[in-house]
Amino acid sequence: MTNGFSLNRRHLLVSGVAVAGLGLVPKPARAQSAPVKVAGIYTVPVEQQWVSRIHKAAQAAQQRGEIEYTFSENTSNTDYPRVMREYAEGGAQLIVGEVFGVEQEAREVATDYPETAFLMGSSFMPDDALANFGVFDNYIxxxxxxxxxxxxxxxxxxxxxxxxxxxxxxxxxxxxxxxxxxxxxxxxxxxxxxxxxxxxxxxxxxxxxxxxxxxxxxxxxxxxxxxxxxxxxxxxxxxxxxxxxxxxxxxxxxxxxxxHFEPTLSAALAKVKAGEFQAANFGLYSYMKEGGASLAPFGTFEGKIxxxxxxxxxxxxxxxxxxxxxxxxxxxxxxxx
Missing domain, CATH: 3.40.50.2300 (Response regulator)
Known part of the structure; x- marks a missing residue:
């Protein structure tokens, strides 16, 4: 599902400061085997370079039957907290997105939904006081x-x-x-x-x-x-x-x-399914040694380098x-x- 919110881009002015830490979302009675309900919230079209990698990984996970995936694109920064709440209220177990322009507001929303896991692109590190808010970035x-x-x-x-x-x-x-x-x-x-x-x-x-x-x-x-x-x-x-x-x-x-966002998403889904989602820095899964980055084939430039x-x-x-x-x-x- 997509919603037609007005287009806005991430911007330089971010608010809120967090320090590295670790916490846990409370464990359910037993680990989950059904598909995880995942919602994506994006401030740009899903065709945009950065967001397209998240969207592609989520679509692949849905095709494998691991998740039920819905998303909103072109969500303005001013509307972002509302959309987060809407998905959390609607039963999303994992909400993925990018909050570079709404750092403080997004973390405030997450405090109101402690049983929902949030995996957000962020310029800051996780906060041990906000156990359900994991962060990532494109460390390629x-x-x-x-x-x-x-x-x-x-x-x-x-x-x-x-x-x-x-x-x-x-x-x-x-x-x-x-x-x-x-x-x-x-x-x-x-x-x-x-x-x-x-x-x-x-x-x-x-x-x-x-x-x-x-x-x-x-x-x-x-x-x-x-x-x-x-x-x-x-x-x-x-x-x-x-x-x-x-x-x-x-x-x-x-x-x-x-x-390649797949390793990041897979790590987060494993934690959600086990009831052990951590407020950790999932950006480490973007490193090449984790399979999160690679050099594209040279294609037409083979033999020319x-x-x-x-x-x-x-x-x-x-x-x-x-x-x-x-x-x-x-x-x-x-x-x-």
Whole structure:
């Protein structure tokens, strides 16, 4: 089920501060075997990159018979608490969404429904005083780092353009990881960085990217939709983020860092079914070693990426997966060079 609420995007100003902690939703008399009733609440269309990964994982779980899934998209931040209450009152056992713009209000709602599990995209950590509110984020810095190695090998000018939505942690950490990867191959690389102030404005993202290409960028980091369109139009390369868009840009998108929400959702569902849902940081399931991130297949660029880069990617990937390499998580705003 979808509801037609007015469109609004996550924004920079978040409220409420929480500290890391751990708590438990009270155990039911016995573990659950029936499908879990799951509701998704999204501030953007389910086609949007970030949310699409959550929606895809939930649909797959429903097809397997693990959950009963309903969702609302395009929910404004002002309406978000009401929709949360509506689903909780309606019997949802697990409510999934993203509360970057309504941190405090969402946590206040959760306190009124202690028997409902909430799994929310958040810039903050869980609070041990709010046992039923788990958090997650797209910690795919491992895969972003690997795409940076590709970009560093493919650039000729050493001038890299980067277009993001807002300079918040879930964007910043991926940009920093990408830049670190680029420097593995091109220590002298220069970066143009701009944020468009929107989560979904392809025309503005394209316009920003075109300006960077005019200023010499020959590889674009496409954190937002619209950047790859500019790269295609100007005949330069692009690096994808969260989803694989190479099928739409076969001569443009050379590599992408993919986010897989399935491990995060599976971990949360297991806890709900056992009556042991924890107010924990489920974002750890986005790490590559947990199966939450990967480097997309190179597809049309097979054989076009220098072997030196491929060898480095293979060795770095193995080190990430066995835990001997930890890609730095840097949430500070990246700066142009």
């Amino acid at each position: 810095q491992d895969a972003s780092y690997l795409t940076g190695i590709v970009a560093g090998a493919m650039t000729k000018s050493g001038n890299i353009g980067m277009v993001g939505g807002f300079p918040i942690p879930e964007v910043n950490r991926l940009m920093h990881a990408f830049m670190a990867g680029v420097r593995e191959m091109r220590p002298d690389a220069r970066f143009q960085i701009s944020f468009i102030g929107s989560w979904f404005d392809p025309p503005k993202a394209k316009e920003t990217a075109l300006a960077m290409i005019e200023s010499g960028a020959d590889v674009m980091y496409a954190e937002r939709f619209g950047v790859s369109d500019a790269a295609k139009e100007k005949g330069v390369l692009a690096i994808g983020n969260v989803i694989d868009t190479q099928a739409d840009y076969p001569e443009t998108v050379v590599a992408s860092a993919l986010w 220098p072997q030196e880069a491929l060898d480095m990617i293979a060795s770095k990937s193995a080190a990430i997966k066995d835990g001997s390499l930890e890609v730095e998580v840097d949430d500070s705003e990246p700066k142009a060079s």
